[in-house]
Amino acid sequence: MLIYANLIFSLLTSCVIPDQPKQIQEYKILKEWNFDDLGGWNFGNEIINPVIQDGILEFTAEGSDPILYSKEYDPLPANNRQKIQMRIKADSSGTWELFYANSNEGRFGGYSQDQSYRFNISSRKDWQIVNISPFWGALGKTIKFRLDPANGHFQIDWIRIIEVPEAISDVSWKSHNWLSDMNVETLKTNKEALTIKASEGGATFFAFTNIDASNMPILYYRAKGKDLGSINFCWANDIAPGLHTAGVQLNPDGHWHSANIDISKFKNWEGNIDIVGFVFGQSKGDELTLSDFIISDLPQGKPDLELINLIAEPVIRRQGQIATISAYIKNTGADTYQGGNASLLVPIHSKMTDDDKKMIPSLNFDEVAVVKWQVIFNESGNIPVRIEVDNIWNLSGTVRIEPAIYIEKSDYVPEPKPVDTSPYEIGVYYFPGWSADQWDRWAKQKGFPERDPVLGFYQEGDPEVADWHIKWAVENGISYFMYDWYWRDGKIALEEGLEEGYLKAKYRDYIKFCVMWANHAPFHNHTLEQLLTVTDYWIEKYFKLDCYYKIDEKFVVSFFDPNNLTHDLGGSDKVREAFDAMRKRVQDAGFEGIYFIACGDNSPNSQKRFKQEGYNAISAYNYHTAGATSQWSSYKSLMQGHVDIWNNSLRSDTLTYIPLLTDGWDSRPWHGNKAIVRFGRTTDLFKMGLQAMKDWMDENKRHIGLIEAWNEWGEGSYIEPNSEFGFGDLEAIREVFGKTDEYPQNIAPSDVGLGPYDISTIDHELAK
Numbered sequence: 001m002l003i004y005a006n007l008i009f010s011l012l013t014s015c016v017i018p019d020q021p022k023q024i025q026e027y028k029i030l031k032e033w034n035f036d037d038l039g040g041w042n043f044g045n046e047i048i049n050p051v052i053q054d055g056i057l058e059f060t061a062e063g064s065d066p067i068l069y070s071k072e073y074d075p076l077p078a079n080n081r082q083k084i085q086m087r088i089k090a091d092s093s094g095t096w097e098l099f100y101a102n103s104n105e106g107r108f109g110g111y112s113q114d115q116s117y118r119f120n121i122s123s124r125k126d127w128q129i130v131n132i133s134p135f136w137g138a139l140g141k142t143i144k145f146r147l148d149p150a151n152g153h154f155q156i157d158w159i160r161i162i163e164v165p166e167a168i169s170d171v172s173w174k175s176h177n178w179l180s181d182m183n184v185e186t187l188k189t190n191k192e193a194l195t196i197k198a199s200e201g202g203a204t205f206f207a208f209t210n211i212d213a214s215n216m217p218i219l220y221y222r223a224k225g226k227d228l229g230s231i232n233f234c235w236a237n238d239i240a241p242g243l244h245t246a247g248v249q250l251n252p253d254g255h256w257h258s259a260n261i262d263i264s265k266f267k268n269w270e271g272n273i274d275i276v277g278f279v280f281g282q283s284k285g286d287e288l289t290l291s292d293f294i295i296s297d298l299p300q301g302k303p304d305l306e307l308i309n310l311i312a313e314p315v316i317r318r319q320g321q322i323a324t325i326s327a328y329i330k331n332t333g334a335d336t337y338q339g340g341n342a343s344l345l346v347p348i349h350s351k352m353t354d355d356d357k358k359m360i361p362s363l364n365f366d367e368v369a370v371v372k373w374q375v376i377f378n379e380s381g382n383i384p385v386r387i388e389v390d391n392i393w394n395l396s397g398t399v400r401i402e403p404a405i406y407i408e409k410s411d412y413v414p415e416p417k418p419v420d421t422s423p424y425e426i427g428v429y430y431f432p433g434w435s436a437d438q439w440d441r442w443a444k445q446k447g448f449p450e451r452d453p454v455l456g457f458y459q460e461g462d463p464e465v466a467d468w469h470i471k472w473a474v475e476n477g478i479s480y481f482m483y484d485w486y487w488r489d490g491k492i493a494l495e496e497g498l499e500e501g502y503l504k505a506k507y508r509d510y511i512k513f514c515v516m517w518a519n520h521a522p523f524h525n526h527t528l529e530q531l532l533t534v535t536d537y538w539i540e541k542y543f544k545l546d547c548y549y550k551i552d553e554k555f556v557v558s559f560f561d562p563n564n565l566t567h568d569l570g571g572s573d574k575v576r577e578a579f580d581a582m583r584k585r586v587q588d589a590g591f592e593g594i595y596f597i598a599c600g601d602n603s604p605n606s607q608k609r610f611k612q613e614g615y616n617a618i619s620a621y622n623y624h625t626a627g628a629t630s631q632w633s634s635y636k637s638l639m640q641g642h643v644d645i646w647n648n649s650l651r652s653d654t655l656t657y658i659p660l661l662t663d664g665w666d667s668r669p670w671h672g673n674k675a676i677v678r679f680g681r682t683t684d685l686f687k688m689g690l691q692a693m694k695d696w697m698d699e700n701k702r703h704i705g706l707i708e709a710w711n712e713w714g715e716g717s718y719i720e721p722n723s724e725f726g727f728g729d730l731e732a733i734r735e736v737f738g739k740t741d742e743y744p745q746n747i748a749p750s751d752v753g754l755g756p757y758d759i760s761t762i763d764h765e766l767a768k
Helices: 434-444 463-474 497-503 527-542 562-569 571-588 602-612 635-651 668-672 683-699 728-737
Strands: 028-034 049-053 056-061 082-090 093-101 115-123 125-130 144-148 152-161 171-173 176-182 184-189 193-198 203-212 218-224 230-237 245-251 255-260 272-280 286-298 305-313 322-332 340-345 357-360 368-376 381-389 393-401 426-430 480-488 489-495 514-518 553-558 592-598 617-619 632-634 659-660 677-679 703-710
Touching: 115 125, 171 184, 176 184, 176 245, 176 272, 184 203, 193 203, 193 272, 218 230, 230 632, 245 255, 245 632, 245 677, 272 286, 305 381, 305 393, 305 592, 322 340, 322 381, 322 393, 340 368, 463 497, 480 497, 497 514, 514 527, 527 553, 527 571, 562 571, 562 602, 571 592, 571 602, 602 617, 635 659, 635 677, 635 683, 659 683, 683 703, 683 728
Parallel strands: 426 480, 426 703, 480 514, 514 553, 553 592, 592 617, 632 677, 659 703
Antiparallel strands: 028 152, 049 056, 056 152, 082 125, 082 152, 093 115, 093 144, 171 176, 176 203, 184 193, 193 286, 203 272, 218 255, 218 286, 230 245, 230 272, 305 322, 322 368, 340 357, 340 381, 381 393, 480 489
């Protein structure tokens, strides 16, 4: 999805509530609200039936924006040791948001997204004490706050603002007093290391400190964590409110690894830093051990080698054929690595075609060596490999190998052999941002060779490229493409993939298509007249085609941002009038009408509003923060987090909900260090998410579903065949939704003597 607006996402660190919340033994109560009466609290429209009984505030929150407003209080000097504490019962789990202010100025009365904090509250029948760390010290003072609850029914006994003394700690290690903040089961130390075990969710622990960020740009640590894959370094300062994080990868093999991170390149490493710490883990029992932790002006540590990427070529590797394996090995220690030998260890049935031992040159700090081997793998699947360096370092990874194939050469894309998934109709969003004049998007994939498409850096608008997409889709259980569709300044935009590619493809009629109007900035500000002009365009260009996707004999059209449409047209009644006029225009042309889908919040109030506006169903574009606890969170939690969202739709049956599964997210090519990353993606975990969606659909008698996306390469959301996962993710779809175990073998252009389709090429080695 092409989005120019800022990403609205507050870090979810230090907020998931454990079964036995840590009780802060030493603190000062600065403000307290006991609900013998309202105490000046006010409620937004989507707080339903708030009542006070026996000193308890009880209410139901529904819709997209329920709000509890505190009374304005005398200015309270703010620091990063203050917390908001709440005693609460919750009948449903979900994400809440805290907003806080030090003035009443501005459009929202002093509140802003920059002064907010998201946190999770779990469903529990008994009382739980929630400690929320807003890290609002940079404001200097606070005068009020508000809470935006998740949807559900809640009881609140009391709310407090407390302050923790600077001297408080659980353990002392490396000249710091370390304090477990949230979801920490144990925090213990010995002379050598600090070990932290998570209770559930993202565990947060930190230390109070006093660092001038301008003089201390380097974070050095030595750590190990089995199956973690990533940790988040976090800090708070006196410049910008909130807990700031930098996601860093950690080899999940359970062995010691060290790194020097230039944290000065991350946003908000500035001013006086008074809190540093880490957020890690997703599950109960996740463990992180640190043997070194230094923030300084220079890199630290002995030589240490890390495998930062393992790339196999060609993009599709076949069983029994030669594959080139390139290992990108980096010295992460300050001292120079003097050079040595690396050996590639492969499964017993594989064959090295050259020397298995290669020289690694001398490497200064942060330098990278690329070491290459040639191998014939005689088995298919995700093949584990290991690189042994100097009998000291063991670096591991996997290589995707596709089954051997015996097929004749072809002068065009072979005819598709569709897989039967009935009664299920599974669609996938298609981002049309890869035409020849959009090379700058492809260029941003530099440094991410694992994402290289099997088709190369292709030109959308080429019917042959579209035919490969169609073939792969229908042979793996996909029923329709939902194209991101753009209209700006009275004309269509980014249309080549649909109109020059798919609509002119030889195999067009093998798969259905429909459009999702991407009415976000700068493609919004639409009027009724423009909507009718667009409807006429659809009738002429699309609706007369048998391959347009329909539900209940009506043409499916989705809107990316229903709120923008409501704003542009001047209210819900105006949206209804516009939809009625659009449907009439279609009916006057001899068709049944339009089936409108809203990509939006699926709560009862939102469903009621969307139905009033004339929508037939509700879905989403993506849920990339589902299950997240920090800027870098696991892919497994992404898959697991969707179920709660799907279930939320069942709280009302006002509109049909079409379940959406996000197939991945890692937007570093587009957003750099600000990117949200869901690390640890595997085909097996994606298949787990697909199975969960199928189970949910079966249980709730649904047969239509959506996946996001086919080819959002820059956002890390893709299932189109690629170097890292090959055809694996696509094959997972047919394995879950297909009616038979007999499927056509997936083929690549190189298998039949076709391609390449590159507009240009990228030298990833220059980006190492």
